[in-house]
Amino acid sequence: MTNRMWTRGVEWLAAAAADPRTCKWEWDHGEGIALLEAGRFWDMLSVPERLGLLTLDLLWRPSLPVPGPTLVDTASGRVGFFLPPDPAEGWVGAGLRHAGRGSWVAVPPPYRATGFLEWLVPPDGNGTLHSPGTLELALRQANGTLAVLAPLGGP
Template sequence: MTNTMWTRGVEWLAAAAADPRSCTWEWDHGEGTALLEAGRFWDVLSVPDRLGLLALDLLWRPGLPPPGPTLVDTAAGRVGFFVPPDPSGGCTGAGVRYATEGAWVAVPPPYRPARFLEWLVPPDGTGTLHSPGALKAALRQADGTLAVLAPLCGR
Protein backbone atom coordinates (compact mmCIF):
# COMPACT_ATOMS: atom_id res chain seq x y z
CA MET A 1 0.00 0.00 0.00
CA THR A 2 1.18 3.51 -0.73
CA ASN A 3 1.47 6.23 1.91
CA THR A 4 -1.66 7.86 0.49
CA MET A 5 -3.59 4.61 0.92
CA TRP A 6 -2.32 4.29 4.52
CA THR A 7 -3.37 7.86 5.24
CA ARG A 8 -6.83 7.31 3.74
CA GLY A 9 -7.16 4.03 5.66
CA VAL A 10 -6.27 5.77 8.93
CA GLU A 11 -8.74 8.60 8.26
CA TRP A 12 -11.50 6.15 7.30
CA LEU A 13 -11.04 4.05 10.43
CA ALA A 14 -10.57 7.00 12.79
CA ALA A 15 -13.84 8.53 11.56
CA ALA A 16 -15.64 5.89 13.63
CA ALA A 17 -13.97 7.18 16.83
CA ALA A 18 -15.63 9.65 19.17
CA ASP A 19 -12.53 11.84 18.72
CA PRO A 20 -10.67 10.98 15.49
CA ARG A 21 -7.61 13.08 16.42
CA SER A 22 -7.08 11.37 19.77
CA CYS A 23 -7.63 8.03 18.03
CA THR A 24 -4.82 8.63 15.56
CA TRP A 25 -2.60 10.01 18.35
CA GLU A 26 -3.19 6.82 20.38
CA TRP A 27 -2.25 4.70 17.37
CA ASP A 28 0.97 6.64 16.92
CA HIS A 29 2.00 7.15 20.56
CA GLY A 30 0.00 4.89 22.86
CA GLU A 31 -0.71 1.20 23.19
CA GLY A 32 -1.41 0.99 19.49
CA THR A 33 -5.12 0.13 19.60
CA ALA A 34 -8.27 2.20 19.65
CA LEU A 35 -11.81 1.29 20.61
CA LEU A 36 -14.14 2.17 17.74
CA GLU A 37 -17.91 1.96 17.74
CA ALA A 38 -19.51 -0.39 15.27
CA GLY A 39 -22.84 0.29 13.61
CA ARG A 40 -22.28 3.67 12.01
CA PHE A 41 -19.85 3.03 9.15
CA TRP A 42 -19.41 -0.72 9.50
CA ASP A 43 -20.24 -3.78 11.57
CA VAL A 44 -17.87 -6.65 12.33
CA LEU A 45 -18.70 -10.31 11.82
CA SER A 46 -16.28 -12.35 13.96
CA VAL A 47 -15.76 -16.09 13.46
CA PRO A 48 -13.28 -18.71 14.73
CA ASP A 49 -9.90 -18.26 13.07
CA ARG A 50 -9.78 -21.53 11.08
CA LEU A 51 -13.15 -20.77 9.54
CA GLY A 52 -12.31 -17.11 8.93
CA LEU A 53 -8.91 -17.73 7.38
CA LEU A 54 -10.30 -20.33 4.99
CA ALA A 55 -13.23 -18.06 4.06
CA LEU A 56 -10.85 -15.15 3.42
CA ASP A 57 -8.78 -17.39 1.16
CA LEU A 58 -11.94 -18.24 -0.79
CA LEU A 59 -12.80 -14.54 -1.13
CA TRP A 60 -9.30 -13.67 -2.37
CA ARG A 61 -9.51 -15.16 -5.83
CA PRO A 62 -8.62 -13.83 -9.26
CA GLY A 63 -11.59 -12.24 -10.97
CA LEU A 64 -13.32 -11.32 -7.70
CA PRO A 65 -13.16 -7.85 -6.19
CA PRO A 66 -10.62 -7.57 -3.37
CA PRO A 67 -12.06 -8.47 0.02
CA GLY A 68 -12.92 -5.79 2.54
CA PRO A 69 -11.04 -5.01 5.73
CA THR A 70 -10.30 -8.12 7.76
CA LEU A 71 -8.77 -8.24 11.22
CA VAL A 72 -7.29 -11.20 13.10
CA ASP A 73 -7.11 -11.48 16.89
CA THR A 74 -4.50 -14.18 17.51
CA ALA A 75 -5.08 -14.21 21.29
CA ALA A 76 -8.81 -14.88 20.91
CA GLY A 77 -8.43 -17.05 17.80
CA ARG A 78 -10.91 -14.93 15.83
CA VAL A 79 -11.13 -13.29 12.42
CA GLY A 80 -13.29 -10.17 12.02
CA PHE A 81 -14.81 -9.19 8.69
CA PHE A 82 -15.90 -5.56 8.29
CA VAL A 83 -19.35 -5.52 6.67
CA PRO A 84 -22.01 -2.86 5.98
CA PRO A 85 -24.04 -1.90 9.07
CA ASP A 86 -27.06 -4.12 9.67
CA PRO A 87 -29.29 -3.01 12.56
CA SER A 88 -31.04 -6.41 12.50
CA GLY A 89 -27.88 -8.04 13.84
CA GLY A 90 -26.52 -9.69 10.70
CA CYS A 91 -25.40 -13.30 10.59
CA THR A 92 -25.82 -15.69 13.46
CA GLY A 93 -24.67 -19.21 14.10
CA ALA A 94 -22.41 -21.35 16.25
CA GLY A 95 -19.23 -19.46 17.07
CA VAL A 96 -20.38 -16.35 15.19
CA ARG A 97 -20.30 -12.97 16.92
CA TYR A 98 -21.75 -9.84 15.41
CA ALA A 99 -20.75 -6.33 16.52
CA THR A 100 -23.18 -3.61 15.49
CA GLU A 101 -24.52 -0.36 16.98
CA GLY A 102 -23.59 -0.09 20.65
CA ALA A 103 -20.66 -2.51 20.36
CA TRP A 104 -17.03 -1.43 20.53
CA VAL A 105 -14.22 -3.04 18.56
CA ALA A 106 -10.50 -2.82 19.40
CA VAL A 107 -8.51 -2.08 16.25
CA PRO A 108 -4.86 -1.37 15.50
CA PRO A 109 -3.84 1.23 12.94
CA PRO A 110 -3.92 0.01 9.34
CA TYR A 111 -0.14 0.34 9.04
CA ARG A 112 1.03 -2.06 11.81
CA PRO A 113 -0.09 -4.76 14.22
CA ALA A 114 -0.68 -4.05 17.91
CA ARG A 115 -0.38 -6.80 20.50
CA PHE A 116 -2.55 -9.66 19.23
CA LEU A 117 -4.44 -7.63 16.61
CA GLU A 118 -3.34 -7.50 13.00
CA TRP A 119 -4.94 -6.53 9.72
CA LEU A 120 -5.06 -9.37 7.19
CA VAL A 121 -6.65 -6.90 4.76
CA PRO A 122 -6.19 -3.33 5.98
CA PRO A 123 -8.77 -0.69 5.11
CA ASP A 124 -7.73 1.29 2.05
CA GLY A 125 -9.82 4.35 2.87
CA THR A 126 -12.32 3.92 0.05
CA GLY A 127 -15.01 2.54 2.34
CA THR A 128 -14.93 -0.88 0.68
CA LEU A 129 -16.48 -3.52 2.94
CA HIS A 130 -17.14 -7.22 2.55
CA SER A 131 -20.23 -8.06 0.56
CA PRO A 132 -22.54 -9.87 3.02
CA GLY A 133 -23.71 -12.30 0.33
CA ALA A 134 -20.22 -13.21 -0.85
CA LEU A 135 -18.97 -13.50 2.73
CA LYS A 136 -21.88 -15.73 3.74
CA ALA A 137 -21.24 -18.02 0.75
CA ALA A 138 -17.50 -18.20 1.54
CA LEU A 139 -18.20 -18.98 5.21
CA ARG A 140 -20.66 -21.70 4.22
CA GLN A 141 -18.13 -23.25 1.80
CA ALA A 142 -15.33 -22.98 4.38
CA ASP A 143 -17.53 -24.58 7.05
CA GLY A 144 -18.29 -27.47 4.68
CA THR A 145 -14.60 -27.94 3.94
CA LEU A 146 -13.73 -27.94 7.66
CA ALA A 147 -16.50 -30.47 8.35
CA VAL A 148 -15.04 -32.80 5.73
CA LEU A 149 -11.49 -32.32 7.05
CA ALA A 150 -12.38 -32.74 10.75
CA PRO A 151 -12.45 -36.57 10.75
CA LEU A 152 -9.17 -36.62 8.80
CA CYS A 153 -7.49 -34.31 11.31
CA GLY A 154 -8.80 -36.21 14.36
CA ARG A 155 -11.19 -33.50 15.51
Protein backbone atom coordinates (compact mmCIF):
# COMPACT_ATOMS: atom_id res chain seq x y z
CA MET A 1 0.00 0.00 0.00
CA THR A 2 1.44 3.39 -0.92
CA ASN A 3 1.83 6.32 1.48
CA ARG A 4 -0.89 8.20 -0.40
CA MET A 5 -3.33 5.31 0.02
CA TRP A 6 -2.47 5.09 3.73
CA THR A 7 -3.02 8.81 4.14
CA ARG A 8 -6.43 8.53 2.45
CA GLY A 9 -7.22 5.47 4.59
CA VAL A 10 -6.33 7.40 7.75
CA GLU A 11 -8.51 10.36 6.74
CA TRP A 12 -11.44 8.12 5.78
CA LEU A 13 -11.30 6.11 9.00
CA ALA A 14 -10.71 9.13 11.27
CA ALA A 15 -13.77 10.83 9.76
CA ALA A 16 -15.89 8.42 11.83
CA ALA A 17 -14.43 9.88 15.04
CA ALA A 18 -16.15 12.62 17.03
CA ASP A 19 -12.87 14.56 16.71
CA PRO A 20 -10.76 13.30 13.78
CA ARG A 21 -7.70 15.31 14.86
CA THR A 22 -7.70 13.74 18.34
CA CYS A 23 -8.24 10.32 16.79
CA LYS A 24 -5.14 10.70 14.58
CA TRP A 25 -3.12 12.02 17.54
CA GLU A 26 -4.13 8.96 19.60
CA TRP A 27 -3.00 6.66 16.80
CA ASP A 28 0.40 8.35 16.57
CA HIS A 29 1.13 9.34 20.18
CA GLY A 30 -1.31 7.62 22.52
CA GLU A 31 -2.23 3.98 22.94
CA GLY A 32 -2.57 3.57 19.16
CA ILE A 33 -6.25 2.64 19.34
CA ALA A 34 -9.24 4.88 18.74
CA LEU A 35 -12.88 4.20 19.55
CA LEU A 36 -14.96 5.00 16.49
CA GLU A 37 -18.73 5.07 16.26
CA ALA A 38 -20.32 2.63 13.85
CA GLY A 39 -23.49 3.40 11.93
CA ARG A 40 -22.61 6.60 10.12
CA PHE A 41 -20.03 5.62 7.50
CA TRP A 42 -19.93 1.89 8.16
CA ASP A 43 -21.18 -0.95 10.33
CA MET A 44 -19.06 -3.88 11.43
CA LEU A 45 -19.94 -7.56 11.52
CA SER A 46 -17.74 -9.44 13.99
CA VAL A 47 -17.44 -13.22 13.66
CA PRO A 48 -15.36 -15.94 15.35
CA GLU A 49 -11.78 -15.94 14.06
CA ARG A 50 -11.77 -19.31 12.24
CA LEU A 51 -14.99 -18.45 10.44
CA GLY A 52 -13.74 -14.95 9.63
CA LEU A 53 -10.37 -16.04 8.25
CA LEU A 54 -11.93 -18.71 6.04
CA THR A 55 -14.57 -16.23 4.87
CA LEU A 56 -11.90 -13.67 3.97
CA ASP A 57 -10.03 -16.35 1.98
CA LEU A 58 -13.23 -17.03 0.04
CA LEU A 59 -13.66 -13.31 -0.67
CA TRP A 60 -10.22 -13.09 -2.35
CA ARG A 61 -11.47 -14.73 -5.55
CA PRO A 62 -10.37 -13.15 -8.84
CA SER A 63 -14.03 -12.91 -9.90
CA LEU A 64 -14.88 -10.70 -6.88
CA PRO A 65 -13.89 -7.13 -6.09
CA VAL A 66 -11.12 -6.63 -3.54
CA PRO A 67 -12.62 -7.16 -0.07
CA GLY A 68 -13.44 -4.20 2.14
CA PRO A 69 -11.69 -3.30 5.39
CA THR A 70 -11.26 -6.30 7.66
CA LEU A 71 -9.88 -6.22 11.19
CA VAL A 72 -8.67 -9.08 13.41
CA ASP A 73 -8.75 -8.97 17.20
CA THR A 74 -6.35 -11.71 18.31
CA ALA A 75 -7.16 -11.21 22.01
CA SER A 76 -10.85 -12.04 21.55
CA GLY A 77 -10.38 -14.33 18.55
CA ARG A 78 -12.68 -12.34 16.24
CA VAL A 79 -12.61 -10.91 12.73
CA GLY A 80 -14.54 -7.75 11.86
CA PHE A 81 -15.88 -6.99 8.38
CA PHE A 82 -16.73 -3.34 7.60
CA LEU A 83 -20.06 -3.02 5.75
CA PRO A 84 -22.37 -0.24 4.59
CA PRO A 85 -24.46 1.16 7.46
CA ASP A 86 -27.64 -0.78 8.26
CA PRO A 87 -27.35 -3.49 5.61
CA ALA A 88 -30.65 -4.98 4.54
CA GLU A 89 -29.55 -8.48 5.56
CA GLY A 90 -30.49 -9.54 9.09
CA TRP A 91 -27.24 -10.78 10.61
CA VAL A 92 -28.42 -13.76 12.62
CA GLY A 93 -26.24 -16.68 13.57
CA ALA A 94 -24.25 -18.22 16.38
CA GLY A 95 -21.31 -16.01 17.24
CA LEU A 96 -22.23 -13.14 14.89
CA ARG A 97 -22.18 -9.63 16.37
CA HIS A 98 -23.40 -6.64 14.39
CA ALA A 99 -22.12 -3.20 15.43
CA GLY A 100 -24.33 -0.45 14.00
CA ARG A 101 -25.55 2.97 15.08
CA GLY A 102 -24.82 3.53 18.77
CA SER A 103 -21.99 0.96 18.85
CA TRP A 104 -18.32 1.76 19.26
CA VAL A 105 -15.46 -0.12 17.63
CA ALA A 106 -11.80 -0.07 18.73
CA VAL A 107 -9.53 0.34 15.69
CA PRO A 108 -5.80 0.77 15.15
CA PRO A 109 -4.45 3.11 12.48
CA PRO A 110 -4.54 1.68 8.95
CA TYR A 111 -0.73 1.73 8.71
CA ARG A 112 0.23 -0.58 11.62
CA ALA A 113 -0.97 -3.17 14.10
CA THR A 114 -1.52 -2.10 17.69
CA GLY A 115 -1.37 -4.70 20.40
CA PHE A 116 -4.02 -7.28 19.60
CA LEU A 117 -5.72 -5.35 16.76
CA GLU A 118 -4.49 -5.66 13.18
CA TRP A 119 -5.88 -4.86 9.75
CA LEU A 120 -6.10 -7.88 7.47
CA VAL A 121 -7.41 -5.54 4.76
CA PRO A 122 -6.82 -1.88 5.69
CA PRO A 123 -9.21 0.83 4.50
CA ASP A 124 -8.24 2.10 1.06
CA GLY A 125 -9.50 5.64 1.62
CA ASN A 126 -12.10 5.36 -1.14
CA GLY A 127 -14.85 4.16 1.17
CA THR A 128 -14.74 0.60 -0.18
CA LEU A 129 -16.75 -1.71 2.09
CA HIS A 130 -17.79 -5.36 1.98
CA SER A 131 -20.91 -6.09 -0.03
CA PRO A 132 -23.45 -7.52 2.43
CA GLY A 133 -24.75 -10.10 -0.06
CA THR A 134 -21.30 -11.30 -1.09
CA LEU A 135 -20.20 -11.44 2.54
CA GLU A 136 -23.27 -13.44 3.53
CA LEU A 137 -22.65 -16.02 0.78
CA ALA A 138 -18.99 -16.37 1.79
CA LEU A 139 -19.97 -16.72 5.47
CA ARG A 140 -22.46 -19.47 4.61
CA GLN A 141 -19.88 -21.31 2.52
CA ALA A 142 -17.20 -20.97 5.23
CA ASN A 143 -19.65 -22.10 7.92
CA GLY A 144 -20.52 -25.18 5.86
CA THR A 145 -16.84 -26.00 5.38
CA LEU A 146 -16.16 -25.66 9.10
CA ALA A 147 -19.15 -27.87 9.91
CA VAL A 148 -17.73 -30.60 7.68
CA LEU A 149 -14.20 -30.24 9.11
CA ALA A 150 -15.25 -30.07 12.78
CA PRO A 151 -15.60 -33.84 13.29
CA LEU A 152 -12.13 -34.30 11.76
CA GLY A 153 -10.16 -31.75 13.75
CA GLY A 154 -12.08 -30.66 16.83
CA PRO A 155 -13.28 -27.10 17.47
